[in-house]
Amino acid sequence: MLRAAPFLFALLLAPLALAAEPGLLLTVQDGKGAPVADAVVSLHALDHPAAALPPPDAPVEIVQRDQEYIPYVTVVRVGTRVDFPNQDDIQHHIYSVSKAKRFEKPLYAPGARESVLFDQPGVVTIGCNIHDWMVAYLVVLPTPHFAQTDAAGTATLRAPAGRYRLELWHPRLAKPLQEELALSGGDEPRRYTLALKPDRRIRRAPEAKAGGY
Numbered sequence: 485m486l487r488a489a490p491f492l493f494a495l496l497l498a499p500l501a502l503a504a505e506p507g508l509l510l511t512v513q514d515g516k517g518a519p520v521a522d523a524v525v526s527l528h529a530l531d532h533p534a535a536a537l538p539p540p541d542a543p544v545e546i547v548q549r550d551q552e553y554i555p556y557v558t559v560v561r562v563g564t565r566v567d568f569p570n571q572d573d574i575q576h577h578i579y580s581v582s583k584a585k586r587f588e589k590p591l592y593a594p595g596a597r598e599s600v601l602f603d604q605p606g607v608v609t610i611g612c613n614i615h616d617w618m619v620a621y622l623v624v625l626p627t628p629h630f631a632q633t634d635a636a637g638t639a640t641l642r643a644p645a646g647r648y649r650l651e652l653w654h655p656r657l658a659k660p661l662q663e664e665l666a667l668s669g670g671d672e673p674r675r676y677t678l679a680l681k682p683d684r685r686i687r688r689a690p691e692a693k694a695g696g697y
């Protein structure tokens with residue numbers, strides 16, 4: 485009996501997996517019509533219980549390489565562990581003072597690979613105390629329904645039919661955009677035009693690679 489249970493469970497789930505969920509076909513652009521990458525769009529259920537938050541399928545990494553964090557923006561569900569491998573041959577000093585997660589990894593040696601558990605929703609800004617220009621954003625969400633725009637400013641976001649609060653976040657947006665919407669059948673194109681602040685990222689000094697600490 486027990487051995488048959490997983491098989492029966494899979495049979496019950498199969499029809500659900502085949503039925504396509506309604507989707508938002510998102511395009512995000514700035515005031516000049518240029519595509520906006522790294523916008524994070526999420527859906528928060530309003531009229532039905534929020535979906536469970538299963539752990540991610542693969543380890544999530546924010547790598548330190550060539551004195552930069554890669555990727556610049558990462559999105560995870562609440563309860564996800566993120567690895568921070570140092571692939572440089574110099575030390576870093578990872579830290580965050582964000583409300584959603586304060587942490588510090590001083591003297592972070594070449595080859596080190598520690599992980600941090602992100603158990604509160606919010607945006608975590610990660611810096612390096614040695615290299616001021618190093619910055620990464622980790623968006624920790626209490627929903628499994630999210631998407632991140634690509635270089636073309638596009639993303640597809642699917643979720644079960646129902647009413648949602650949509651949130652759109654971007655590092656250069658003064659405050660996240662919010663609106664309510666209903667998902668029913670089919671795919672719906674949606675375009676957002678954002679008034680973005682200037683990109684204040686400090687560019688790495690050209691000689692930084694030769695220097696090191």
Ligand SMILES: [Cu+2]
Nearest residue numbers: 576577612615
């Ligand atoms: Cu560093």
